[in-house]
Amino acid sequence: MTTLVLIAKETIPGRVKTRLHPPLTLEQAAELAAAAIADTLEAVSELPATRRVLLFEGNLLPPGSEHYDVITQVPGDLDARLGAMFDEVEGPTVLIGMDTPQVSAADLAPAFEAWPDDVDAWFGPANDGGFWCLGLADARDGRPRGDLLRGIPMSRADTGEHQLRRLERAGLAVRMLPTLTDVDTIDDATEVAATAPGSRFARTLSRFTDTTPKDRL
Numbered sequence: 001m002t003t004l005v006l007i008a009k010e011t012i013p014g015r016v017k018t019r020l021h022p023p024l025t026l027e028q029a030a031e032l033a034a035a036a037i038a039d040t041l042e043a044v045s046e047l048p049a050t051r052r053v054l055l056f057e058g059n060l061l062p063p064g065s066e067h068y069d070v071i072t073q074v075p076g077d078l079d080a081r082l083g084a085m086f087d088e089v090e091g092p093t094v095l096i097g098m099d100t101p102q103v104s105a106a107d108l109a110p111a112f113e114a115w116p117d118d119v120d121a122w123f124g125p126a127n128d129g130g131f132w133c134l135g136l137a138d139a140r141d142g143r144p145r146g147d148l149l150r151g152i153p154m155s156r157a158d159t160g161e162h163q164l165r166r167l168e169r170a171g172l173a174v175r176m177l178p179t180l181t182d183v184d185t186i187d188d189a190t191e192v193a194a195t196a197p198g199s200r201f202a203r204t205l206s207r208f209t210d211t212t213p214k215d216r217l
Helices: 026-044 078-088 105-112 159-169 187-195 202-210
Strands: 003-009 051-057 067-070 093-096 121-125 130-138 174-176
Touching: 003 026, 003 078, 026 105, 026 202, 051 078, 078 093, 093 105, 105 121, 105 130, 121 159, 130 159, 159 174, 187 202
Parallel strands: 003 051, 003 093, 051 067, 121 174
Antiparallel strands: 093 130, 121 130
């Protein structure tokens, strides 16, 4: 009985993955972001989630999310947006992002089995110091608690450290998931593409970065 939440935004050039520009154009960065979302949706389709939620910013929903319930991101910083979502859902809930297209169902499988009695949260660290996954069990009122995220400084090298400390100080028993690479820079993108060479993400990046000279007739 676990809810899966994917946080994503509409892939508008100039609004997503802007740190990939340069060397990519803003249009290419947006197309790569769309490929990342598509790969993520495909990977998590195998998970036995009892509810699927898209925590979305934008208007045009990504292909493959038609059977997701949509929650619109509230205004404010990321910690406020995530906190509001966790206040709205019920039951054990696992949040992931759109920045790890190499994720597999196996990476997330432990959080979609019956949670052991000694596990209150799942935490997936990112190698840039953030986190790519956060799962929270019920609080006393049957809902995960958004106040476990509000006030956490986001998008920093110590974000994951702050979030993990917040969970532990709240008395939660945390089980760790694998460390993954978030795609922020072109070096990250190249690393992730090498990890998942058959993905849409890898194929899309290859189209944009393949500078191999062509034989002349």
